[in-house]
Amino acid sequence: MTLRLIALALGLALPLAAQPTVAPRVDDDAARRLFARAEVVAAVDALKAREAAILDDQVAISEIPAPPIKEATRAEAVRQRFVAAGLSDVRLDAIGNVLGVRRGKAARPHVVISAHLDTVFPVGTDVRVTRSGAVLKGPGIGDDARGLAVLNAIAGALSRSPIQTAGTVTFAATVGEEGLGDIRGARHLVDTELAGTIDAFVSIDGVGLDVTNVGVGSRRYKVTFAGPGGHSYGAFGTANPIHALGRAVAAVSDLSVPASPRTTFNVGRIGGGTSVNAIPFEAWFEVDLRSVDAAALAALDARFKAIVDHAVAAENARWSRPGQVSATLTIVGDRPAGSTPESAAIVRAARAATQAVGERATLHDGSTDANAAMQRGIPAITIDGGGSGTGAHALDERFDSTDSWKGTVRAFLLTLLLAGA
Ligand SMILES: [Zn+2]
Numbered sequence: 001m002t003l004r005l006i007a008l009a010l011g012l013a014l015p016l017a018a019q020p021t022v023a024p025r026v027d028d029d030a031a032r033r034l035f036a037r038a039e040v041v042a043a044v045d046a047l048k049a050r051e052a053a054i055l056d057d058q059v060a061i062s063e064i065p066a067p068p069i070k071e072a073t074r075a076e077a078v079r080q081r082f083v084a085a086g087l088s089d090v091r092l093d094a095i096g097n098v099l100g101v102r103r104g105k106a107a108r109p110h111v112v113i114s115a116h117l118d119t120v121f122p123v124g125t126d127v128r129v130t131r132s133g134a135v136l137k138g139p140g141i142g143d144d145a146r147g148l149a150v151l152n153a154i155a156g157a158l159s160r161s162p163i164q165t166a167g168t169v170t171f172a173a174t175v176g177e178e179g180l181g182d183i184r185g186a187r188h189l190v191d192t193e194l195a196g197t198i199d200a201f202v203s204i205d206g207v208g209l210d211v212t213n214v215g216v217g218s219r220r221y222k223v224t225f226a227g228p229g230g231h232s233y234g235a236f237g238t239a240n241p242i243h244a245l246g247r248a249v250a251a252v253s254d255l256s257v258p259a260s261p262r263t264t265f266n267v268g269r270i271g272g273g274t275s276v277n278a279i280p281f282e283a284w285f286e287v288d289l290r291s292v293d294a295a296a297l298a299a300l301d302a303r304f305k306a307i308v309d310h311a312v313a314a315e316n317a318r319w320s321r322p323g324q325v326s327a328t329l330t331i332v333g334d335r336p337a338g339s340t341p342e343s344a345a346i347v348r349a350a351r352a353a354t355q356a357v358g359e360r361a362t363l364h365d366g367s368t369d370a371n372a373a374m375q376r377g378i379p380a381i382t383i384d385g386g387g388s389g390t391g392a393h394a395l396d397e398r399f400d401s402t403d404s405w406k407g408t409v410r411a412f413l414l415t416l417l418l419a420g421a
Pocket of ligand 1: 143144177205206
């Protein structure tokens with residue numbers, strides 16, 4: 001019998017995965033029993049007592065610049081922390097992710113807990129952190145220095161604790177989560193480095209105590225229209241790239257998309273031309289297409305491409321002078337859509353762990369490293385790292401550490417539940 005058939009026979013809800021996953025079994029009673037065990041209580045108390053040191057680590061990490069595609073210095077700092085935490089097989093993979101392992105009794109279930117190394121801030125940004133009371137201020141202090149500090153903390157807590165987990169946990173600090181990074185680090189983990197072995201994937205990203213179980217997919221294009229150009233009066237009758245662009249943007253703005261699954265479009269930037277009295281030889285725009293559903297995103301993508309083709313054909317048909325307009329599409333962003341159902345064990349485990357720290361988790365959609373795992377049918381969520389804050393992706397980002405221990409402890413308990421303890 002295959003794993004899936006065994007699971008079906010036992011009435012376990014396995015996700016529709018491209019690979020068989022060993023779904024962690026979670027029910028509220030099991031969670032309560034686990035959280036009441038003496039060695040778990042001791043580990044949680046120790047972790048709670050370390051929160052001030054964890055915040056110091058968060059500041060130290062945040063002050064190591066990690067611009068897009070330049071995460072290596074911060075990666076090395078995390079690598080050293082993984083070694084100090086006592087993880088085994090600490091390594092950098094081919095794309096620059098940092099990995100470390102805490103072995104359980106068996107290789108499976110295999111749980112991956114991650115946070116991202118990169119920030120949105122360019123080289124030269126002043127990343128110093130200032131503190132006033134419980135508030136830490138600095139670019140990237142929450143997103144995702146918080147996630148990395150929690151990751152280091154629970155790796156250390158698990159190493160120091162005598163708790164034996166059934167399955168194995170891989171801790172991963174990923175490159176390329178933000179913007180044009182297109183979650184390349186998480187994709188590499190899922191598709192190459194750990195391909196076919198992941199049973200649950202958790203990303204720690206953002207502040208608060210909520211859970212993201214729906215991954216918004218996006219496709220972004222730069223569309224460039226080109227033509228022969230010419231004098232506005234003398235060459236009148238020549239197909240015009242800006243006119244073709246206008247036709248395309250008008251058709252995009254008239255697109256109808258479903259409200260559910262939520263699907264959106266936006267033309268966000270536009271440019272081209274050289275002079276008011278010249279037929280331009282080039283014009284371009286950038287468009288952002290999104291959906292929480294992969295099929296809806298693919299359908300929108302197909303309609304968008306047809307619009308561009310049609311706009312070019314209509315502009316060329318309009319004029320008789322020789323010389324035609326053409327369009328080139330360049331993908332400037334591509335994130336897969338996916339979701340983990342509310343009823344999935346990983347979501348129930350996250351809720352139980354949140355309850356254990358006296359809070360309730362609200363479910364959200366978002367675009368995070370978890371998208372990469374969701375796309376492959378792996379049970380995946382993103383959890384906030386605790387505390388609260390404002391200004392993610394802004395220079396005046398703030399992290400309020402009031403009760404931030406709840407984020408650390410929740411991530412630790414979730415890891416135990418998923419690995420089976
Ligand atoms: Zn982030």
